[in-house]
Amino acid sequence: MTQPDQPVTDPSDRDHAARAIARGRVAAERALTEARIVSLARQHQAIVEGSRWTTDDDEHDPEGSTIAFERAAIASMSREAREELRELDDAEMRIERGTYGQCEVCGGAIADARLEALPTARRCIDCTSRRR
């Protein structure tokens, strides 16, 4: 038996729609983060290859510290991006469990605008600002 036209006011349907939106936001964020990781890996490779060229015949390599700094910056950005992926995995688990969008401190609902801007948000604005 099929039910092609369930009313949109059905709470389970609303829940379903909310999950679909949340999943879409997490997926979009994941795509951006993965693209960032690929781009950072390329930049890192370019620097490694570039430094091979410059360090050969230049002992007082004036760019040496810049390169080291850039490599460190890229490594740190990669770590952040990977951490973000873990947060996105976690957000997906919360969506499946039905706890997504619920503040982990006060249990209140996290504002939709906040979730739109930060799909991995675990706390509502109030709890986030209170902690800092």
Ligand SMILES: [Zn+2]
């Ligand atoms: Zn809260």
